[in-house]
Amino acid sequence: MHELGIVFHVIKSVEEVGRQNCLSRVSAVTLEIGEVSGVVPSYLTDCWDWAVKKSDLLRGAELRTDLLPAVTHCDGCGQDYPTVAHGKTCPHCGSGDTWLLTGSELNIKEIEVPDPEPENSEIPQQIG
Amino acid sequence: MAGFQVIEVKESIFAENDRQADALRQKLKGEQTFLLNLMSSPGAGKTTTLCRTIEALKDELRIGVMEADIDSDVDARTIDGTGVRAIQLHTGGMCHLDADMTKQGLEAFGTEELDLVVLENVGNLVCPAEFDTGAVKNAMILSVPEGHDKPLKYPLIFTVCDVLLINKIDVLPYFDFDMKKVTAYAKMRNPNIQIIPICAKTGEGIDAWADWLRQQVRDWQS
Numbered sequence: 001m002h003e004l005g006i007v008f009h010v011i012k013s014v015e016e017v018g019r020q021n022c023l024s025r026v027s028a029v030t031l032e033i034g035e036v037s038g039v040v041p042s043y044l045t046d047c048w049d050w051a052v053k054k055s056d057l058l059r060g061a062e063l064r065t066d067l068l069p070a071v072t073h074c075d076g077c078g079q080d081y082p083t084v085a086h087g088k089t090c091p092h093c094g095s096g097d098t099w100l101l102t103g104s105e106l107n108i109k110e111i112e113v114p115d116p117e118p119e120n121s122e123i124p125q126q127i128g
Numbered sequence: 129m130a131g132f133q134v135i136e137v138k139e140s141i142f143a144e145n146d147r148q149a150d151a152l153r154q155k156l157k158g159e160q161t162f163l164l165n166l167m168s169s170p171g172a173g174k175t176t177t178l179c180r181t182i183e184a185l186k187d188e189l190r191i192g193v194m195e196a197d198i199d200s201d202v203d204a205r206t207i208d209g210t211g212v213r214a215i216q217l218h219t220g221g222m223c224h225l226d227a228d229m230t231k232q233g234l235e236a237f238g239t240e241e242l243d244l245v246v247l248e249n250v251g252n253l254v255c256p257a258e259f260d261t262g263a264v265k266n267a268m269i270l271s272v273p274e275g276h277d278k279p280l281k282y283p284l285i286f287t288v289c290d291v292l293l294i295n296k297i298d299v300l301p302y303f304d305f306d307m308k309k310v311t312a313y314a315k316m317r318n319p320n321i322q323i324i325p326i327c328a329k330t331g332e333g334i335d336a337w338a339d340w341l342r343q344q345v346r347d348w349q350s
Contacts, residue, residue: 002255005222009141016144017137027132031141038254038284088316096316108137115131 003043006106007051011058014111018057021113028062028112034105035070036083070103145259148227152234152262161239162345163230163247165263167285170251172271173295175203176328177337178246182210184338189243189345194233196225196250203248213237224255227262244345253278257285264348271296272305279313286317293337294325 014029033039048063070083076095083103089096140146156163168174175195182191193214195203204216215237219225225233230247239245247263249256268289270278273296279286286292292314294307307325314321322340326333 002223005224005226005255005259006141008222009145009226013137013139013141013144017135021135106141108139108141110134110136110138113133113135115133 003039004047004051006039007044007047010048010108011051011055013108015055015057017111023057023113024116025114026058026061026111027114028064029058030064030066030109030111032066032068032105032107032109034068034103036100036103037106039106041065041067066109068102068105071101072098072103073101074098142258142260145227148231149260149262152227152231153264156234156239156262156264157348159240160349161242161245162265162348163234163245163261163263164341164344165247165249165256165261165266166269167249167253167256167266167289168251168269168271169253169274172251172269172274173328174248174251174269175206177269177293177295177326178207178248179210180328180331180334181246181338181341182207182212184334185244185342186210186212188342190241192237192239192242192245194230194237194245194247196229196233196248198222198250213242219250222250223252224250224259225261226259230261230263243349244341253282253285257282257288265290265344267291267293269293269295270310272299272303275303276306276310276313279310279317283317286314286321289318289321291322291324291337291340293333294323295328297325297332298327298330 014026018026033041045063052058052061071080072083073080074090074093074095075097076090077093079092080101081091083100088098090098166174178193185191191212193207193212194217195214196217196219197203198219198221201216204214207214215233217233247261266289268285270292311323314323324333324337326337
């Protein structure tokens with residue numbers, strides 16, 4: 001259900017981009033998902049496949065996900081380390097004075113729009 | 129073969145919601161209405177705490193309550209018994225309220241004559257924390273039986289809350305709940321968080337909480 005809420009927000013945002021750019025179809029949406037954002041990409045895809053059926057702009061569109069690694073910075077020694085392996089405690093100096101640098105992101109990176117269908121039924125000539 | 133055009137968006141999923149939340153806060157400022165977003169797990173005591181809070185403040189402030197749940201109107205009926213106005217919102221299966229849903233709820237409710245509106249969010253420590261509702265302040269209730277480790281397990285909600293009520297302190301002797309640890313863990317996530325121990329059932333600590341809330345409403349209206 002958490003993922004479903006996120007999916008509804010993505011659809012709303014992409015529909016807004018669609019209005020601004022006068023789009024009639026979107027074929028794919030790419031999200032950037034931080035490693036510790038709390039979102040499970042496979043659940044997201046399941047919710048997506050169900051929810052886009054209700055959107056004229058997005059019907060059948062593919063959801064792609066780019067995972068962004070989580071990195072934590074340590075104020076104790078000034079070094080960065082991978083969050084998932086070490087959590088809040090710095091593996092270099094043992095300090096707990098640390099904060100998440102990246103990894104909580106949930107961004108819409110880009111959307112893919114198919115070129116408009118040719119208006120007549122002739123097969124267009126391939127150029128280039 | 130059909131070609132594709134790629135449009136770069138590069139925007140947080142929460143960006144549109146954040147814009148709507150800011151717009152709602154501005155509107156509320158103009159109306160001199162303070163909106164509190166109250167969050168907790170299911171069963172932490174949101175509705176009971178709210179009834180106590182209403183008793184403590186209803187002679188000084190004009191209060192309204194918006195109950196958000198996936199289904200039923202039991203909470204709105206309970207609040208109705210306190211004599212203040214209440215509205216029940218159904219989220220249609222969603223695990224949280226966003227700014228747009230909150231705005232629609234407030235418009236249907238009619239808040240012009242109110243000093244304080246409390247939004248009782250869906251009982252959940254994960255999703256409500258991610259969506260700014262447009263509230264002026266966020267409050268969270270953690271009850272003793274849930275355990276003192278919750279700030280470690282659900283860090284985000286502790287980060288976004290201005291005040292943390294530790295409820296059901298009357299049962300402290302029966303649980304391994306460490307008040308010092310919960311304070312340290314919560315402050316680790318959010319050094320500015322205010323922590324107020326209460327017992328909604330007996331009324332202990334409600335005065336301190338009512339004082340905090342009254343002050344926030346006055347600051348917002350000044």
